Amino acid sequence: MDTDILPYPPQRLRQSMDLHPAFPSLRPYTPPQNAAWQRHFLLRRRTAEVAVTPANRGVRSAKAARVEAALFVANGALTLRKLAQFALLADVEEARQLIDELNTLYDEQGTAFRIEQVATGFQILTRAEYVSWLDRIHHRQERQKLSSAASETLAIIAYRQPVTRADVEAVRGVQSAEMIKQLLDRGLVRVAGEDDSLGRPFLYGTTKTFLEAFGLQSLSELPMGEDLRRVAPDDAEEDIVTL
Numbered sequence: 001m002d003t004d005i006l007p008y009p010p011q012r013l014r015q016s017m018d019l020h021p022a023f024p025s026l027r028p029y030t031p032p033q034n035a036a037w038q039r040h041f042l043l044r045r046r047t048a049e050v051a052v053t054p055a056n057r058g059v060r061s062a063k064a065a066r067v068e069a070a071l072f073v074a075n076g077a078l079t080l081r082k083l084a085q086f087a088l089l090a091d092v093e094e095a096r097q098l099i100d101e102l103n104t105l106y107d108e109q110g111t112a113f114r115i116e117q118v119a120t121g122f123q124i125l126t127r128a129e130y131v132s133w134l135d136r137i138h139h140r141q142e143r144q145k146l147s148s149a150a151s152e153t154l155a156i157i158a159y160r161q162p163v164t165r166a167d168v169e170a171v172r173g174v175q176s177a178e179m180i181k182q183l184l185d186r187g188l189v190r191v192a193g194e195d196d197s198l199g200r201p202f203l204y205g206t207t208k209t210f211l212e213a214f215g216l217q218s219l220s221e222l223p224m225g226e227d228l229r230r231v232a233p234d235d236a237e238e239d240i241v242t243l
Contacts, residue, residue, distance in 0.1 A: 077121030
């Protein structure tokens with residue numbers, strides 16, 4: 001290249017480029033002074049919008065989440081005392097309040113389950129309208145189905161407990177040792193003590209599992225319980241026969 005046609009010698013040109021670069025160096029962008037305030041305002045408005053959105057109403061508190069988790073993993077019903085202990089709650093009243101809050105949330109969301117009181121505790125149970133569908137999935141009817149003889153024996157024990165095997169057989173009119181054994185194996189019946197009669201035979205009664213299986217809080221909820229329950233000797237009226 002002919003250096004004579006250049007307006008400046010090469011050395012002078014390089015010096016000029018160093019002093020006056022064709023492209024100025026990039027500088028970090030400095031936002032206006034009120035940009036931080038604007039971002040803070042927008043963030044607050046966005047947080048307020050999220051707080052009032054209907055979808056956020058289903059958010060559980062930490063305590064309610066612990067109660068729900070404890071009920072989900074429990075093998076059976078949990079009493080309020082144990083629930084308060086496991087979920088790190090203040091007392092049983094707080095546990096009951098959180099159960100009510102969760103049930104309200106379940107009803108609003110239309111969930112397939114609710115927290116129900118069974119036996120002496122609380123348990124997460126599916127709603128009644130899904131029973132037939134769940135039975136087909138888990139074959140629960142085949143697993144929990146009782147024969148007519150076992151159902152009859154269980155009904156006698158439930159209504160007349162505590163009762164001896166001889167009392168059950170007197171009502172049924174047939175031997176019931178095998179039926180009672182099956183009910184014991186299934187955990188629906190337990191040995192409730194010994195009778196004071198000759199030989200001190202065992203007394204049988206129902207268990208907590210029986211209440212949970214039939215969704216009962218207590219034996220007083222048995223159908224026609226007042227009419228079919230065992231009558232105490234002091235309450236029984238003696239029949240007077242005139243000869």
